[in-house]
Amino acid sequence: MDLRRWVLFDIGGVLEVVDDDTVRPQFQRRWQERSGFSVEEYRARLRAADLPVIDRRADTRTEYWSKVGRALEMDSDLAEAMQADMWDEYCGRLNTELFDYADSLRSRAGVAILSNSVDGARCEEERRFGFSAVFDPILYSHETGLLKPEPEAYENALERMGAEPQDVLFIDDHDICAEGARAVGMNATVHRGNASTIETIEQFLQQEG
Template sequence: MAVTRSLSTLIFDLGNVVITWDPRPALPEQYTGQDAEDLLTRLDFFTRNADHDAGKPFAEWVADLRSSGDAEGADALQHYVDHFDRSLVGLVRGTSQLIDDLKAAGVTLYALTNWSAETFHHAQAAAPALAQFDDILVSGEEGIAKPNPEIYTRALERWDLDVRTTGFLDDSEANIAGAESVGLTTHLFTNAVDARAWARDMTGAAGV
């Protein structure tokens, strides 16, 4: 039988948990369909982007592309950075309401996100529910990113949280594993309905 743990604090991931992120709409308009996919592959976009979640400035990546002779790629990447707000294509259905309901029920809420410090200011404009979090730890500001166990430990220490009463939600299995390695109770986010059921069961919060 599974052991039920009583949680008083929940830590949310943001990208594709609260806010839907897709880099394609922020690319120059000529990159659509397969052309956009080919560009992202050529740039090794998702692997390199993780470096910037961990604190590297985008200017370094742009400069690397130019020095390698890929001026077109450099221009496209700079366009992405300059139009990053277009990559935030909407709110994940139901999560903002879940956050509001948990806050109203007295659950303490924080966020821990892999996000470049250069572009994070767009998140607050895209998702008003972020104001419900007592604090948000941004990987790009810390110089370290999930799933490195150190970032979870840093969050727990900064917020003076008891790992035994703290839960963590994320859509990445790797990030979930990192959180579990420091003792956090976790939920792999797939949709807000399942997340709500888990949060209600684990916090016992009335009205969630």
């Protein structure tokens, strides 16, 4: 047993079954059509709304959605429906197999999360999936102000875990984020499916320190 080892997980596309690359355009198209504005008008209104940064700042969720609602001339009920729809798309569904496997690792290694996120993600994902029962620390970009693949995001994770880079395996569904982890000395793999990811984790944990 080597508790110096850490397995560091991304959320969307790894612990959650959701395609990060298709959710946003699908959501925007759906709500553009529901708003009644043309694509050009919809985009122009949101550009002009001076929306706050929500992936590097906490406590911006209320301001963000209030401005979206005003920009699209929505009443409060419709704005709330839009926000609820966004979170359903954003969170997807729990990758139960990988979540349960991560839970089983805790006697063998530390398990943690490093995720690019938007304000409100911790609340929503904890309510739906209870990540804090398994992972510690859980590092969200909207709380740290650091986005993958910036080196500082991984370096902050290492500091929070109290880990050396070579003792960490990072798992993400995007090559660029895995490359960012490798650039600071971490091991990294791109999640393509549960079987291959679990096999990679097992191989990592069986390596000699």
